[in-house]
Amino acid sequence: MKKLRIFALASVMAATATTSMASAQDYAPLRDDDRMHSELLGASIAYLVDENCSSLHLRKLRLLNKAFSLRKHAMALGFTSKEVMAYVDSKSEQDRFRAIAEPILAKRGVNAGDEESYCAVGRAEIEKGSFAGSLLYER
Known part of the structure; x- marks a missing residue:
C-alpha cells in the first residue's frame, strides 16, 4: 500500500493528519465534493492499472x-x-477508493x-481521454 499512499499524496498534495477537520475524521465534505471524488476515483483507477499492467505507467x-x-x-x-x-492519508479512505475502483x-x-485485462482497460481509458486515461501512458 506504500505505492497507493504515494499516489494518494500526489493526488492531492496536501500536508499532515493531526489537527483540524473535526478530529481529522469528518471526511464527508471532501467525500461529497463531486470533483474531489471523481478525480481521486480516476486516479485510483489509473493507479490500479499501473500496478497491474507492466506496459502502462502513471x-x-x-x-x-x-x-x-x-x-x-x-x-x-x-x-x-x-x-x-x-x-488522503486515511487508510480507510484509501481502502474505500480501492473498493469503489475495483468493481468499476x-x-x-x-x-x-x-495483466492483459488491466492493460486493455487502461488503453481504452487512454483512447477515450478519460481522467484515468490522461494519467497513463504506454512504453
Whole structure:
C-alpha cells in the first residue's frame, strides 16, 4: 500500500493528519465534493492499472500537476492542507477508493490476476481521454 499512499499524496498534495477537520475524521465534505471524488476515483483507477499492467505507467508529472490543482480546489472549499492530507492519508479512505475502483474495473472487463485485462482497460481509458486515461501512458 506504500505505492497507493504515494499516489494518494500526489493526488492531492496536501500536508499532515493531526489537527483540524473535526478530529481529522469528518471526511464527508471532501467525500461529497463531486470533483474531489471523481478525480481521486480516476486516479485510483489509473493507479490500479499501473500496478497491474507492466506496459502502462502513471504520468507522474501530469499527476503532480493535477494534484496541485485538486489541492487548490479543496482549499477554495475552505479546507487546509493539513485537513486534505488527513483525508488522503486515511487508510480507510484509501481502502474505500480501492473498493469503489475495483468493481468499476471488473465491469469494464478486468479479471484479477489477468495483466492483459488491466492493460486493455487502461488503453481504452487512454483512447477515450478519460481522467484515468490522461494519467497513463504506454512504453
